[in-house]
Amino acid sequence: MKNKSNYYIGLILVIVGSAAFYNSVFLNGFFGVRNLWPLFILLPGLFMEIDYFAGDKLKGRDPGVLIPGGILTGMGTFLLLREFLDIIPGMTGPVMIAVTGAALLQYYVAKPKDRGLLVVSLALILIGVLLGISRYTGELPVWLTAGSLTSLAVIMAGVYLIAKKPQEYKDSTYRPRDSENQKKSQ
Template identity: 30%
Template sequence: MKASKGRIFVGIVLLFLGIFMLLNHLQFIELRFALVWPLFLLIPGLIFEFSYFFSRRKNNSLLVPGGILTVYGLVFFLEAYYGWAFLSPVWPYLLLGVAFGLFQLYVFGYQDRSLLLPTFLLTVLGLSNILQSYYAFDFQLAVPVILILAGLFLIIKKR
């Protein structure tokens, strides 16, 4: 029952995040996504870190994604704020590296399905920005649609 509630919560968060991003894309609201998106790395990273340090049962596997996401979130936030002076050509590949590491941890390690969501999100974010850089595609509409679909899938998926 607990896993089901968690899945529904994540689904609702993804659904509202996708709707919010879609409203921004359609210019119903104004959000400077260029400065906000690093929070999608920083906040989960801090959640992983706090989950490890403030729980009774220490789960060491929380430290790897927690450390990576926290550091990358801070670096990307500073880079976005200061105009991408250092990482502009390579930052999407850093996301793919983390996604690959989390996927390996899932396949060869814990088989914990909660690793698949950050793996999926990092892969989509990394690949979409690589394709946008090299092929000048506009993925600003694809990301909110993917989030809405993922949120709906998690909400209505049968146990």
């Protein structure tokens, strides 16, 4: 496990060192801190993701590391792309909401116990996408009204209740007697 982590860290260092070498030889500043500052967000997230998935056996690993790893990886990727592409500055908020939903979804896939987390993650992704569309087009979709949002909330609540597993009754007051207990009491 440590050998794989060291391999990936070494690979990242080679890439960063190569970019710095290119920058110093050609003196154009393309790979400078001014352009590549999102790597300070992206690389820790990638390290968390790689550290979780690099092991041969995933048993014993805490999948909770996937939430901050997913958020840092998603936001670092978005901010790095924003440095080199012309992306609307107002898209950061919707992307952050959708990335948080995707990180929660990744955690749910790794540890599928709470179905409510699935509903919340899908809702966050949907909200982020809808806000991103509204920021990109400059207006909300025609069908997105208070009534449609209320009905979507009711649908999501219904999906949550359908997907929720019934709790086991551990401390039930009713306990059926077996035949031995009945014979002893007589």
